[in-house]
Amino acid sequence: MPFRAGWDKTKAWFIHLLHLDESAHSIALGAAIGVFIAMTPTIGFQMLLIYFIASIFRANRVAGVPMAWITNPATILPIYSFNLLVGIKVVGGSEAMREEFEQALQGIMNKDLPWWDLVKHWWDVVMHVTLPLWVGSIVVGAVSGAVAYAVMYYLITVYRRHHRHHLQLEAAAQRAADDAVAARREDTGATDDPDGAGNRGP
Numbered sequence: 001m002p003f004r005a006g007w008d009k010t011k012a013w014f015i016h017l018l019h020l021d022e023s024a025h026s027i028a029l030g031a032a033i034g035v036f037i038a039m040t041p042t043i044g045f046q047m048l049l050i051y052f053i054a055s056i057f058r059a060n061r062v063a064g065v066p067m068a069w070i071t072n073p074a075t076i077l078p079i080y081s082f083n084l085l086v087g088i089k090v091v092g093g094s095e096a097m098r099e100e101f102e103q104a105l106q107g108i109m110n111k112d113l114p115w116w117d118l119v120k121h122w123w124d125v126v127m128h129v130t131l132p133l134w135v136g137s138i139v140v141g142a143v144s145g146a147v148a149y150a151v152m153y154y155l156i157t158v159y160r161r162h163h164r165h166h167l168q169l170e171a172a173a174q175r176a177a178d179d180a181v182a183a184r185r186e187d188t189g190a191t192d193d194p195d196g197a198g199n200r201g202p
Contacts, residue, residue, distance in 0.1 A: 034067025087136025
């Protein structure tokens with residue numbers, strides 16, 4: 001079950017993020033950079049770009065690099081078709097341009113090409129819609145990245161606060177248990193030596 005396996009890996013990765021010895025800001029910024037780059041038409045270079053930019057901004061790379069897989073063979077068409085639509089609204093263009101882009105991209109996807117061949121054909125298609133696609137991708141990427149930062153920062157902060165509170169409760173319970181054991185030992189000692197004979201000299 002590929003979906004189940006993918007979900008389990010995603011959950012394990014997210015749990016790993018929550019326990020990283022990094023600030024919530026660093027992790028959230030890394031995720032935001034990853035989402036932003038994933039929305040840009042830089043297929044084939046996204047992981048390298050995320051790693052490089054995250055390093056410049058001292059963001060967490062573990063949170064950022066896997067975001068490149070947001071754009072994969074199953075999502076390329078809907079994501080970049082929408083980005084192109086946004087770009088057309090901003091800088092101008094025709095509906096025919098988007099339809100031609102979708103047809104060309106769909107033709108590539110139907111060929112079941114190896115990943116690198118897909119990348120080469122992708123760049124051939126992108127050259128015909130460079131400006132509106134880039135503008136739309138930057139707009140969508142900026143919004144998506146901001147949302148990713150806010151959500152990730154909130155989740156990490158809430159989780160760590162809850163986890164810290166849980167650890168404090170456990171520590172308090174352990175101290176109470178230790179105090180109870182110590183009190184029982186004192187009571188037992190007093191019962192065994194009620195007159196304090198153990199303290200009297202010869």
